[in-house]
Amino acid sequence: MRRKLALLVLCACLVLTGGCAAAAPPPEMIAAVHSLEDEASSSQKEPDSPSSREEESAQSGSSDAGSSAPSSSSAPPASSSQSVPAASSPASQPPADKPEEDPGKEEPQGKPEDKPEKEPEDEPEEEPEEEPEDRPEEKPEDEPEEEPESGETLSITAGGRKISGDALDIVSQVVMNEVGDKWPEEAIKAQAVAVYTNIFRQNSQGVSPAFNVRTPSASLKKTISQVIGEMVLYDGKPALTTFFAISPGVTASSENVWGASYPYLTSVDSWEEEDYKDYEKTVTLSASEVKRKVEAKLDVELVRGQEDDWFEILDYHDGEFVRNIRVGGEDGVTTTGRNLRENILGLRSTAFDIRYDPGAEAFEFTTRGYGHGVGMSQVGAYYCAQNGWDYVEILEYYYSGAYVE
Secondary structure, three states, X not given: OHHHHHHHHHHHHHHHHOOOOOOOOOHHHHHHHHHHHHHHHHHOOOOOOOOHHHHXXXXXXXXXXXXXXXXXXXXXXXXXXXXXXXXXXXXXXXXXXXXXXXXXXXXOOOOOOOOOOOOOOOOOOOOOOOOOOOOOOOOOOOOOOOOOOOOOEEEEEEOOEEEEEEHHHHHHHHHHHHOOOOOOHHHHHHHHHHHHHHHHHHHHOOOOOEOOOOOOOHHHHHHHHOOOOOOEEEOOEEOOOOEEOEOOOEOEOHHHHHOOOOOOOOOOEOXXXXXXXXXEEEEEEEHHHHHHHHHHHOOOOOOOOOHHHOEEEEEEEOOOXXXXXXXXXXXXXXXXXXXXXXXXXXXXXXXXXXEEEXXXXXXXXXXXXEOXXXXXXXXXXXXXXXXXXXXXXXXXXXXXXXEEO
């Protein structure tokens, strides 16, 4: 501040003396200016390094130190031929170009304040468009359908315990285990009617028949619900609707298998089943294992070294099924094919062949079909449905003389 004051004093002296820009100021004035500068330097230290223009102004020995007041870089420099116009006071001088403002210099108070930005007015909320009156109402999500029921109770034995429930649920569990839900719909219906008739008949006699069960799918129950309550009847009474997995090309009569004759459980042909993947199976048993199993069930001794004489099939029934077989040679015993299959060796069917391999010292038992062979063949029903038969036609074929109602 004092430096600027000294410069102003110097300029005022020049004006008063009427000297030109090239005239040198009196020595006393220069000394006074230097004294003021030294005093300012010793009393206050600039916070930042001075600019180049201020350094030039502070040099007392320069030839143009008092030639003009500080000006902006755009002002032309004063020449030696120009004179400074006289004035009674510094205020009478024409205003000099405004010097560059220091970055930290405050704005003059007279400067109009910046107008605050106009705050944006709140936009009015858009009103929701009114839905047309004739717009259909949205339908609520479909609620899960209630499982159908027949309103009838049946009971069976499953897993060693008696279970009772709605007829549709019980029949569906049994059918799911027997054939599943991937078979043709008409084959599933035929199986359901056979199961329902069998259970109903035995429940009427105070018996809960034994079945294996599985949890049914919704699609299976829906199919079975279409026929639940229908039965296979013979002479107006529920028939004994037995069934099995695979036939050897023909079914067996109940009289030849169980000794009891039912007019609707007779032998019928069953086609195309030889094409089924599990139609024929071969099981191999060592001679020592066969000897152990047979002697445990039959009163006979099987002599090692005479294995070729251990079994002799005597006759068949219904074309394919072994009726009687001699075990243990000429001095052995005779039993039924059914007994050998079910109680001694655990074969899949009584339609079997036997071959002994002396090199391996083992017997090969080759079976055709699977099950006791009486009533409806499940795989046979499958092929019937594939060929366009409906469930009534299937049932009335395998239970000859009976009808569905």
